[in-house]
Amino acid sequence: MRLFVPCIASASLIAAGCAVTPARTDPTPTTPAVAPAPPAPPRLDRLSRLDFNLKAQERFLPFFWRDDANGNGALEPAELALLWGPFQAPRAALVDARGEFTQAFRDAYETMVATPDEAALAAPERARSEVLRLELSQGRPTLVETSLASGTDEDRAIVRHVAEAARVVEVIHGKQLGTFAQWEQLSPSDPLSRAVFHRNQGPFCVAPKTEKDEACSALVPRPARLSGLYPAELQGDPKFCDRLAKEKNAKDLMGHFSVVVADGKGFKAVPYSEFYKPEMEQVATSLEAAAAAITSEGEKAFQAYLRAAATAFRTNDWEPANAAWVAMGPTNSKWYLRIAPDEVYYEPCAWKAGFAVSFARINLDSLAWQQKLEPVKGDMEKALAALAGPPYKARDVKFKLPDFIDIVLNAGDARNPHGATIGQSLPNWGKVAEKGGRTVAMTNLYTDVDSQKALEAQMASLFCPSLMAKASTKPGPAVMSVVLHEAAHNLGPSHEYKVKGKEDDEVFGGPLASTMEELKAQTAALYFSEWLVEKKVITPEEAELAHVRDIAWAFGHVSRGMYGADGKPRNYSQLASIQLGTLTKAGVLSFKAAATAANGTDVGCFEVDFSKWKTAVDALARRVLMAKGKGDKKDAEAMVAAFVDAKDDWAKTREVITERWLRAPKATFVYAVTP
Numbered sequence: 001m002r003l004f005v006p007c008i009a010s011a012s013l014i015a016a017g018c019a020v021t022p023a024r025t026d027p028t029p030t031t032p033a034v035a036p037a038p039p040a041p042p043r044l045d046r047l048s049r050l051d052f053n054l055k056a057q058e059r060f061l062p063f064f065w066r067d068d069a070n071g072n073g074a075l076e077p078a079e080l081a082l083l084w085g086p087f088q089a090p091r092a093a094l095v096d097a098r099g100e101f102t103q104a105f106r107d108a109y110e111t112m113v114a115t116p117d118e119a120a121l122a123a124p125e126r127a128r129s130e131v132l133r134l135e136l137s138q139g140r141p142t143l144v145e146t147s148l149a150s151g152t153d154e155d156r157a158i159v160r161h162v163a164e165a166a167r168v169v170e171v172i173h174g175k176q177l178g179t180f181a182q183w184e185q186l187s188p189s190d191p192l193s194r195a196v197f198h199r200n201q202g203p204f205c206v207a208p209k210t211e212k213d214e215a216c217s218a219l220v221p222r223p224a225r226l227s228g229l230y231p232a233e234l235q236g237d238p239k240f241c242d243r244l245a246k247e248k249n250a251k252d253l254m255g256h257f258s259v260v261v262a263d264g265k266g267f268k269a270v271p272y273s274e275f276y277k278p279e280m281e282q283v284a285t286s287l288e289a290a291a292a293a294i295t296s297e298g299e300k301a302f303q304a305y306l307r308a309a310a311t312a313f314r315t316n317d318w319e320p321a322n323a324a325w326v327a328m329g330p331t332n333s334k335w336y337l338r339i340a341p342d343e344v345y346y347e348p349c350a351w352k353a354g355f356a357v358s359f360a361r362i363n364l365d366s367l368a369w370q371q372k373l374e375p376v377k378g379d380m381e382k383a384l385a386a387l388a389g390p391p392y393k394a395r396d397v398k399f400k401l402p403d404f405i406d407i408v409l410n411a412g413d414a415r416n417p418h419g420a421t422i423g424q425s426l427p428n429w430g431k432v433a434e435k436g437g438r439t440v441a442m443t444n445l446y447t448d449v450d451s452q453k454a455l456e457a458q459m460a461s462l463f464c465p466s467l468m469a470k471a472s473t474k475p476g477p478a479v480m481s482v483v484l485h486e487a488a489h490n491l492g493p494s495h496e497y498k499v500k501g502k503e504d505d506e507v508f509g510g511p512l513a514s515t516m517e518e519l520k521a522q523t524a525a526l527y528f529s530e531w532l533v534e535k536k537v538i539t540p541e542e543a544e545l546a547h548v549r550d551i552a553w554a555f556g557h558v559s560r561g562m563y564g565a566d567g568k569p570r571n572y573s574q575l576a577s578i579q580l581g582t583l584t585k586a587g588v589l590s591f592k593a594a595a596t597a598a599n600g601t602d603v604g605c606f607e608v609d610f611s612k613w614k615t616a617v618d619a620l621a622r623r624v625l626m627a628k629g630k631g632d633k634k635d636a637e638a639m640v641a642a643f644v645d646a647k648d649d650w651a652k653t654r655e656v657i658t659e660r661w662l663r664a665p666k667a668t669f670v671y672a673v674t675p
Contacts (some may be wrong), residue, residue, distance in 0.1 A: 041100065045074035046113050050450070053141040055112040057668070058133060060191035060198065062087035063108075064143050064670060067449075075109075077101055081145055081672040084163060084409055086170075086198065124215075131205075131216045132192050138207035139199065139418055139668030142451060144444065146361070146408045147674045157293035158335065159359075159408070159673055165286035165339060166357040166411035170201075172279045173355045173412035177202055177346070178228035185219055193218040199668060200417045204565065207418070208662055211565040225566050229352045231262045238567075241349035241510070254505075256353040256429060257316055257341055272341065272355075273316035284310040287339070301332040309339055322432035329403060329438075330367060336360040336405040336440065342426055345571060346413055350510030354413030358405075358424070363443050366404035369483050372537050373401050377487070383531060384492035384524060387622045388629030392493050399425075399436025399490035402483045406444040409671040418666035420445050423482035425489035425521075434496050439486040446667065447475055454664040459552050460598040461660040464605040468598035470548050477545040480538070481525050481553070488524035489517070492625055499631030507631040511569045516636050519575035520624050526550060526579070527621040530614045544610060551589070551608065554580050558654050559661035562644050574644050579620065581643030581650045586616035591653055604656060 047055060049065045052075060056063040062083040065075050077095045094105040101109075118126050148156055174180030179202035186194050193203075197218040200206050204225065205216035214222060226232050234240045244253045244260065247267060253260050258269035273280050291306035301324075308324035311317075318340060325338065337360075341353035373380075377397060385394035402423065410420060425439040446455070452473040459471045495504055495517060504513040529543040554576035562573050583589040590607050597605035627635045643650065 041106075043072075043074040044076075044101070044106075044109055045072075047075075047109075048073075049075075050140075052112065054137065057136055057139075057141050057195055057199070058192055059108075059112055060195040061108060061112070062089050064141060064672060066143055066145065081143060081674065084671045084673060086167075125220075128215050128217070128220065129192055131210055131213055132196050132218070135196055135205045135207050135210040135216055136192075136199070138209060138662070138665050140450065140454070140665035142446075142448060142667040142669050143672060144407055144409070144669055145672045145674060146406075149674065152296075154293055154296060154299075156675065158290050161286045161290035161293065162337060162339075162357075162359050163409065163673070165283045165290070166359065166409060168279050168282045168286070169339065169355050169357050169412040170415070172276050172283075174201060175228050175276065175279075176352070176354055178226045179203065180228070182219060182223065201415070206565070207666075208560060208658070227347055228259075229347055230260045230349070231267070233262070234267075235348075241351075244349070254349075254351045256344070256351060257318065258352070271316040273314060280313040283339070284313040287313070299333055299335070301328045302335050302337070305337065309337075312340070318427070319430050319432060322427045322430060322437075326400070326432055326435075326438045329400065330362045330364055334362050336362055336403065338424075338426065340427075342428060343413060344428075344510065345514055348566070348568060350505070350514050353428075356413035356415075357409070357411035358414045358421070358440075358442075359408045359410075360405035360440075360442070361408060363404035363406050365443065366402060366441070369404075369480075370401040373483070373487065376532075376535055376537065377401065377491075379535075380487070380528065380531075381491045383527075384488070384621075384625055387527075387618075388492055388625035390629075391499070392497070392625075392629035397436060397490060399487070400438055402439040402441045402486050404443045404479075405440050407442050407671075408673065410669065416669075418668055420667075420669050422446070422478075423486040425486045428495050436490050439490065441479060441482040441486060443475065443479060445669065446478075451667055454667075455552065457599070458555070458661050458664055461602050461663065462555060462606055462657060463548075463598050464592060464595055464607045465598045467548065467605075467607055470544060471552065472545055472549065477542070477549040478553070480529070480542070480546050481550055484525035484528045485521045488521040488528070491524065492520060493628040494520075497628075499629075502631065504628070504631075508633050508636055511571070512633070512636055512640070515569060515571040515574050515640070516624070516628055518571050519578060519639075520628050522550075522575055523579065523617070523621050523624050526617045530617065547608070547610065547613060551580075551606070555657050555661055559658045561658070574640060577650075577654065578639050578643040582620045583613075583616055584650060584653070586612060586619070588612045588616045591656070602660060 049068055052063070052065045062085060064081040064083055065079055066081045067079060069079055070076070077099055080095070082089060082091055082094070094102055096102050118129060121129070148159065171180060174183070182203055183197060186197060196205065197203055203218035203223060205211050205213065210216040226235050230240065234243070237243065244250060244267065247253055249268070252258070252269040253267055255269050257272050259272065259275045260267050261270055287306045287310040291303045291310070294303045305321065305324040305328055308321040312321040321340065328336070336358070338356070338358045341355045343354055343356065344350045344352060346354050381397045382394045385392055407420070414421060421442065422445055423439070423441045426437055427433045455473050460468055463471060497504065499507055504517065507513070508516055526547070529538070529546050532538045533540050533543050557572045557576040558580065560570055560573050562577060563569055580589060588609055590609070591604060592607055593604045595605050596603055623635070626632065
């Protein structure tokens, strides 16, 4: 956008080249006139803060009103954050040197206030615009901001280079999703479609109320859902994953770090480093630049990881980078970075690792939890081994307990349309994974005022008053569950555990294997909260607060539905439904149909009998661990059949949870780095 700044006769602007008309010479002395003060620019108060952020999202503008610091109801320059992403908007174009909004920003504000004129659009296009707005409205832009004001030049250089690598990772992951090339089909004059595409990393709608609406698409006509990881012609068969699993070279085709292509005779696996070579080289170059920017002695471990990760992007050998990554921690770096292909949940066969970036700063509060759990982690492994029973045997576990991190930005597979990963244990495969890997908990997410208010309202709509009295929106109880969940990924039968020579994805199939591993980890978190009370590591009150937040967490995932619009199982939703259904069957969780919820409005609410909690959770943990340890696919499928697919009272109760929970938009995290 071209900026016009009117000239004013002043020394600074004359020096800048503004033309100044000489003053008229008048021989008669006169009293100089005092120029009136220029009028104050109009207040930007026609949109509330929440509405401003929603409108910015709809208009695909990189603006976020972080807070109304002085409570005057008007947006002011110091309250505006600029978002990271595919935007070209330097702050100087929006806020001038005097600290005032430029005309360019005020023009953009006017477009946000105005109602889009769609009278000339055909009826189908007007309907599509309406449903796209509904799609976006189900996500509440939620800011994660990092200030580098007190940082060093080295810090700023690191962030700049890592952010550039993250932009390229977004390209790679877009190609994995099969959506990258579709971006060019979007009209620059259609910001609404561009906003949906960018947020969802593709043209398809993903929010609960719109994901199954065929008209909800950023592209017209709505394209077919085709992964970029497998031949398009193969994907017409809904069971193409089963077909590939039966090929002679199935092990290669199912490999985590390759793309499957047709070779004329059948299919072959092409390594990521070859298939995405130009982009992989760009990422490697940016990581090496970040490493070169480090001169401080205290960041040698981080520097080593940056260099190892750069090499991995060129060679497709991720083990040396994993080793360098695990060697980092709160004692030898203030930074956290994971840039690699890791999780498989996003793709139809659940085999191929998706490229992701999680960049953060270390939060030293993790050391307190590490001190609590380090002495008992061996006993934690023995406890899960006892629940699993033969043939599983307790291992000598050497994993690191979770580090706490404050996210700077997420990209690629880590940048979700709604919500974000709040805990992760990686890598999932390989020798480093077998030794325990590294576990982290993201501690600065959902801590903003808007998220806490939304959670409080959601819980109050579903909890009975007595249960709501035990509910907390503070991060402590949720963080404890995350720590235990992620620790449990390294305990008991995990991804690398084999039954009769087969790993879990071979035993259960990719999607069910993912559900079972997450079910194991979250059920272990429920189990360990009481176990830690018995060990006097935490108090009964702390455990009870965590139980209530775990119920709320499960409600949130149940509200998303059991399957996506593509028919793929939602792993967390299914595990949450299995847990809640089991607790309901055991009499722990009950729905009081005639009682009034804690918000005083909704009729029907949930109560929890904590006296029955431990017995029910112990039984569920035993069942899940035994199914994992024995490779019992039939029992895993039985749990899904009973608590996910059954059309019974529990299914009807889930509808109540869904309706009330979805009244509040889900958090859509956006990221800003302030110099």
